[in-house]
Amino acid sequence: MNDTILLAHGSGGKLSRDLVEKTFLPFLSNPVLDKLDDSATFEASGRLALTTDGYVVNPIFFPGGDIGKLAICGTVNDLATSGAKPMYLSLSAIIEEGFSVSELERVMQSIKTAAEEAEVTIITGDTKVVNRGQADKLFITTSGIGTIPAGVDISGSNARVGDKVILSGSIGDHGITIISQREGLKFSMALESDCAPLNKLVAQMLEVSSNLHCLRDPTRGGLAATLNELAQQSNVGIIIEEIKIPVKEEVKAACELLGLDPIHIANEGKMVAIVDPGDADKILAQIKRNKYGKDAVIIGEVTGEYPGKVIMKTKLGPSRIVDMPSGELLPRIC
Amino acid sequence: MNDTILLAHGSGGKLSRDLVEKTFLPFLSNPVLDKLDDSATFEASGRLALTTDGYVVNPIFFPGGDIGKLAICGTVNDLATSGAKPMYLSLSAIIEEGFSVSELERVMQSIKTAAEEAEVTIITGDTKVVNRGQADKLFITTSGIGTIPAGVDISGSNARVGDKVILSGSIGDHGITIISQREGLKFSMALESDCAPLNKLVAQMLEVSSNLHCLRDPTRGGLAATLNELAQQSNVGIIIEEIKIPVKEEVKAACELLGLDPIHIANEGKMVAIVDPGDADKILAQIKRNKYGKDAVIIGEVTGEYPGKVIMKTKLGPSRIVDMPSGELLPRIC
Numbered sequence: 001m002n003d004t005i006l007l008a009h010g011s012g013g014k015l016s017r018d019l020v021e022k023t024f025l026p027f028l029s030n031p032v033l034d035k036l037d038d039s040a041t042f043e044a045s046g047r048l049a050l051t052t053d054g055y056v057v058n059p060i061f062f063p064g065g066d067i068g069k070l071a072i073c074g075t076v077n078d079l080a081t082s083g084a085k086p087m088y089l090s091l092s093a094i095i096e097e098g099f100s101v102s103e104l105e106r107v108m109q110s111i112k113t114a115a116e117e118a119e120v121t122i123i124t125g126d127t128k129v130v131n132r133g134q135a136d137k138l139f140i141t142t143s144g145i146g147t148i149p150a151g152v153d154i155s156g157s158n159a160r161v162g163d164k165v166i167l168s169g170s171i172g173d174h175g176i177t178i179i180s181q182r183e184g185l186k187f188s189m190a191l192e193s194d195c196a197p198l199n200k201l202v203a204q205m206l207e208v209s210s211n212l213h214c215l216r217d218p219t220r221g222g223l224a225a226t227l228n229e230l231a232q233q234s235n236v237g238i239i240i241e242e243i244k245i246p247v248k249e250e251v252k253a254a255c256e257l258l259g260l261d262p263i264h265i266a267n268e269g270k271m272v273a274i275v276d277p278g279d280a281d282k283i284l285a286q287i288k289r290n291k292y293g294k295d296a297v298i299i300g301e302v303t304g305e306y307p308g309k310v311i312m313k314t315k316l317g318p319s320r321i322v323d324m325p326s327g328e329l330l331p332r333i334c
Numbered sequence: 335m336n337d338t339i340l341l342a343h344g345s346g347g348k349l350s351r352d353l354v355e356k357t358f359l360p361f362l363s364n365p366v367l368d369k370l371d372d373s374a375t376f377e378a379s380g381r382l383a384l385t386t387d388g389y390v391v392n393p394i395f396f397p398g399g400d401i402g403k404l405a406i407c408g409t410v411n412d413l414a415t416s417g418a419k420p421m422y423l424s425l426s427a428i429i430e431e432g433f434s435v436s437e438l439e440r441v442m443q444s445i446k447t448a449a450e451e452a453e454v455t456i457i458t459g460d461t462k463v464v465n466r467g468q469a470d471k472l473f474i475t476t477s478g479i480g481t482i483p484a485g486v487d488i489s490g491s492n493a494r495v496g497d498k499v500i501l502s503g504s505i506g507d508h509g510i511t512i513i514s515q516r517e518g519l520k521f522s523m524a525l526e527s528d529c530a531p532l533n534k535l536v537a538q539m540l541e542v543s544s545n546l547h548c549l550r551d552p553t554r555g556g557l558a559a560t561l562n563e564l565a566q567q568s569n570v571g572i573i574i575e576e577i578k579i580p581v582k583e584e585v586k587a588a589c590e591l592l593g594l595d596p597i598h599i600a601n602e603g604k605m606v607a608i609v610d611p612g613d614a615d616k617i618l619a620q621i622k623r624n625k626y627g628k629d630a631v632i633i634g635e636v637t638g639e640y641p642g643k644v645i646m647k648t649k650l651g652p653s654r655i656v657d658m659p660s661g662e663l664l665p666r667i668c
Contacts, residue, residue, distance in 0.1 A: 006662070007662040007665045008660065008661050008662035009662075010554075010662065010665065011554060011555060011659060011660075011661065011662040011663075011664075011665075012553065012554025012555030012556075012559045012600070012659070013554075013555045013559055013598075013658045013659035013660055013661070013662075014657075014658045014659070014660045015660065015661075015662075016554070016555070017563075017658065035489060035490070035491065035567075036490070036563075036567065037415070037416060037489055037490050037491075037567075038385060038411075038412040038415045038416070038550060038551070039383040039384060039385035039412050039413050039415060039416045039418065039478075039480070040383065040384050040385070041381055041382065041383050041384075041416055041418075041482060042381070042382055042384070043380070043381055043382070044378055044379065044380075044382050045378065045379035045380065046377070046378075046379065047375055047376070047377055048375065048376055048377070048378050048479075049373040049374065049375050050373060050374050050375075050376070050422060050424055050457060050458055050477075050479060051372060051373035051374070051424070051458055052424035052425070052426045052458055052459065052460050052475070052477055053426065053460045054426040054427070054428050054460050054461075054462045054475060055462075056428060056462045056464050056468075056469075058468075077372075078372040078373050079373050081371070081372045081373060082371060082372070082373045082375055084373065084375075088384060090384055090385070090386035090477050091386070092386045092387065092388040092475045092477075093388070094388050094390060094428070094473055094475075123384060124384055124385055124386055125386060126386050126387045126388050126475075127388075128388045128389075128390045128473075128666075128668075129662075129665065130390050130470065130665070130666055131665055131666070133467070134390075134392075134469070134470040134666075135390075135468070135469050135470070135473070136464065136468040136469070139428055139462075139469070139473070141386070141388060141426045141428075141460075141475035143384075143386055143424050143426075143477035144373075145382075145384060145479070146373070148375060155369060155371055156369070156370070156371050157369065216372060217372070219346065220344075220345060220346025220347075220350070221345060221346025221347045221350070222346075225346045225347055229351075229370075233369075233370065233371075264347075266346070323348075324347045324348045324351065325345060325346070325347035325348070326342070326345075326347055326348045326349065327342050327345065327347070327349075328340070328341040328342035328343075328344065328345040328347075328349075328463075329345075330345075331341045331344065331345075331463065331464070331465055332462075332464055332465070332468075334462075
């Protein structure tokens with residue numbers, strides 16, 4: 001087989017079939033996918049969650065992950081934010097003519113590894129190939145289906161006055177890793193993307209409390225965008241304390257150099273939880289037992305004042321409004 | 335609002351929210367989507383179908399449709415090939431910086447119209463923006479969920495010796511429309527893409543027979559690829575008669591000029607059905623009652639000879655093997 005992707009790999013003909021059989025199925029094979037029907041079938045009942053996300057990260061390989069791991073974790077995490085147990089994923093690839101088959105295999109290997117960790121199965125997929133210069137290497141769109149346990153009702157519109165705001169760990173690791181790769185920032189060489197599947201963390205939280213009100217992973221737009229979205233959806237104010245928010249030294253240094261604020265930087269393995277105050281301590285303790293939540297902390301609370309706004313008590317004392325980020329400093333971060 | 339898409343529309347911040355609220359929701363609004371949670375939830379039970387497809391068609395607007403209509407119809411049709419009633423779709427867009435907001439609105443309008451015709455609801459979505467020159471205008475990936483009625487078991491591996499092969503209408507209309515746009519072929523100016531949602535056609539077929547064995551829409555790779563896939567999946571031979579296959583004059587003329595074979599050309603509103611011979615006539619009559627099936631015809635049958643092969647009795651008499659198409663003559667056809 002050629003070592004580069006040709007337009008004919010997207011033709012629907014012989015080479016398309018070869019690509020599926022020699023490059024995708026060796027990594028993703030399972031009885032449903034292997035049928036190669038145009039749609040995959042499965043049994044389900046009850047309340048389900050559906051999500052989709054496109055991934056266009058540049059570079060496609062980075063410390064701590066690659067576009068394949070990112071796609072699986074991102075979709076799994078979006079399902080987990082509704083309290084769903086992720087079950088089945090679809091995978092759609094848009095590939096630039098000339099992309100390397102061996103790099104595609106590396107991506108498939110990390111998709112396999114991430115899907116195994118999250119215990120999800122890819123049951124259907126699609127591949128398109130576009131002419132050289134009409135896409136950049138590889139774009140992946142994943143969709144996911146999960147089942148929501150009975151009694152779970154988690155939504156961005158469920159925050160209540162008095163609730164506590166928990167953050168599962170340090171912020172900015174993913175975004176600063178990507179920008180450091182692009183800009184060649186040596187001092188953040190030790191930094192890795194936090195890209196991780198958080199579905200088991202969420203399942204563990206649900207084990208100890210039925211009073212999780214909102215969950216959201218602070219990806220594009222960072223913690224600032226996520227908290228603003230939740231404040232607006234629930235029509236409440238959110239007050240956070242800057243000093244409580246964990247930020248790694250490498251992230252701080254890079255942000256200072258680049259004039260960025262860590263609360264605007266994307267994360268791919270963190271969760272924001274807004275929970276009943278009575279259950280906050282036991283939920284926090286449970287999060288800290290999971291390897292992806294060991295640095296979790298309560299960063300603030302929900303207030304009846306300032307509906308739709310996020311207020312941060314700064315390290316120096318005064319409070320300031322945390323706006324939705326405007327403009328675009330870091331394109332193709334995920 | 336600016337009339338072009340900026341990188342900041344993909345930032346996850348203010349402009350991302352603006353794009354969703356001012357460009358997507360006016361066309362797609364419904365109670366589930368409007369929640370704007372990271373995943374959408376719905377109730378379901380029984381056997382479900384999941385499918386996904388990326389759309390990269392060039393040009394994005396063409397006679398008979400555009401990339402938005404194509405995405406909705408393609409996903410609806412892939413669900414229909416399993417006998418499923420399509421219910422919910424997800425929509426993920428990758429947009430090139432500089433793309434026109436008014437063109438995006440045109441695409442959203444046709445998504446709305448196609449979704450209404452097919453009676454499906456878009457309940458979740460995502461938008462990414464990439465730098466100018468890193469994608470070509472607009473790529474759309476849709477996934478879909480459908481419910482499969484009890485007792486329905488349709489799969490590419492279900493063809494049986496003696497079954498009849500029905501084709502729902504003329505072939506090559508979509509592919510030749512696209513290539514004519516690109517090449518400026520004047521004589522095929524009257525031709526339109528056949529792009530259409532076929533879920534109701536399939537539902538009507540299921541009303542008159544429970545003996546539909548295989549359904550597949552002959553998209554990329556055309557009728558040749560679809561019949562080869564079905565022959566291989568079912569490990570049977572398929573014999574078709576060239577004289578029975580409807581091909582419009584414009585398609586014939588363009589194929590002759592370009593050295594193409596209509597059976598290799600993509601369709602977006604046709605269905606191939608392999609059905610029990612006893613039910614073939616009543617299924618055919620039912621298909622012909624639907625506006626998308628009025629030119630339907632039985633084109634051949636399934637044989638125990640030549641397992642995995644497709645044989646065509648040509649107009650001139652002798653038979654020939656119809657291979658899977660090789661190479662890529664028409665990139666970005668869907």
